[in-house]
Amino acid sequence: MTPNRPIIAHRPLEAFFARESSAPLAQAFGGQRPVHPFVGLTPVDPSELTPLWEQLTETPLGHPAVAYVHVPYCANHCLFCGFYQNAWREEAGSAYVDALITQLQRERDRPDLSEAAIRAVYFGGGTPTLLSAADLARAIEAVRETLPLAADCEITVEGRVHGFGLDKARAAFAAGANRLSLGVQTFDERLRQRLGRKASRTELLSALEGLMGLDQGAIVIDLIFGLPEQDAALWAEDLDTAIALGLDGVDLYALKQMRNTPLASAVDAGKLKPAAPEQLGRFYQQGTERLDAARWEPLSSSHWRQGTRERNLYNLLVKAGADCLAIGAGAGGSLHGGERAYSFRNTADVDDYQRRLTQGEPVVTGLMRHSPHARLFNRIKGELERGHLDLVGLAAELQAHADRELASLTDPLFAQWQRAGLVMRDGRWLELTLAGRFWQVPLTQNLLEWLDQCLRETPSNA
Incomplete structure (x- = not known):
């Protein structure tokens, strides 16, 4: 030595x-x-992008591997969200799914995919559940037809309850989805209104019960603690509601005060007062103890499941550095090219994304080199x-x-x-x-x- x-x-x-x-x-x-x-990321010079990308797509995909499909539209800008990109227009849905399918078909013969087995696919955003039932099904079916999915591949559709009826859920499941991840955030109507969430508590409960009644895949929700005007009693009620519903999984997230969000503006203006940082740990302890008492199993520091249907594969694999394909405008992924790993991002502008696909140009516009x-x-x-x-x-x-x-x-x-x-x-x-x-x-x-x-x-x- x-x-x-x-x-x-x-x-x-x-x-x-x-x-x-x-x-x-x-x-x-x-x-x-x-x-x-993250540690040690350095940008790749734009002059190196094209040859390096060709090298990366000729290097066999690592095991395990995942894929991320981005739908960059939202019905409104939620108070806390730092990922808002484009306002939703119904007429945009079909054209955008056409573009997704074009990218999938163009990349299906990439050399790096020849021996791959993709273990998880995540439709994220944005709000993928804004797509029509037909367009959502088309997108899922295209992924299954073009990408080398493992036989037990987890296929998640992220979204929100508002605008996601059972017709869309049935279409998503029939097309091949087996997991729904819904951003509930809180069941309290007053807090929901402040966050920009549209469904009432009654509508939420009815929708979630209906989705679970289909018995076709894992139903998972997000809950946020540290919201403005949220106290221990309201948080306990949210936790007890989630447990009583019999969901397959739940994420507990501390409120992140991201810059350039409506929440940050409201806090700066003195209109809202989120929980003090030292309170967040107490909320986390409260959530952990309640889920533990109900015998929910922790799969990570922020995610719990009850039963065996929920796996949370995509999130666990991505955080462990799995190679990740990126499909869609603004989608990000990562690939290993020999001894080095790279993160990449597609152009975020939807018009530019569609133009590049029409003209046969690469949609990747940025590469970051990882630490050795x-x-x-x-x-x-x-x-x-x-x-x-x-x-x-x-x-x-x-x-x-x-x-x-x-x-x-x-x-x-x-x-x-x-x-x-x-x-x-x-x-x-x-x-x-x-x-x-x-x-x-x-x-x-x-x-x-x-x-x-x-x-x-x-x-x-x-």
């Missing part, structure tokens, strides 16, 4: 520590939490997303990849996190505590940034 090289860090180890206190759920970290942990340690980092992200880290397996991979000892790099950091109440050691495993699961994203970000610093001066063998 090569002796450990000196660590030349831009920031001291202490910069990656958590705050030690008697209330780790409230105080372990301060400031705005990152939405997703991306495979190692993806392993860390995927495991911590599920609440633990295999220290023995990670040590072996780090040794093979960079000839470094994991313990010498991370033991002081993990010991401090344990003192802060965020992790526990259990043999070969580092387990996140309840507070650690709440702070999982900043924990992951800090670990990746620290390792990136430590490995920056180390030639990679990967």
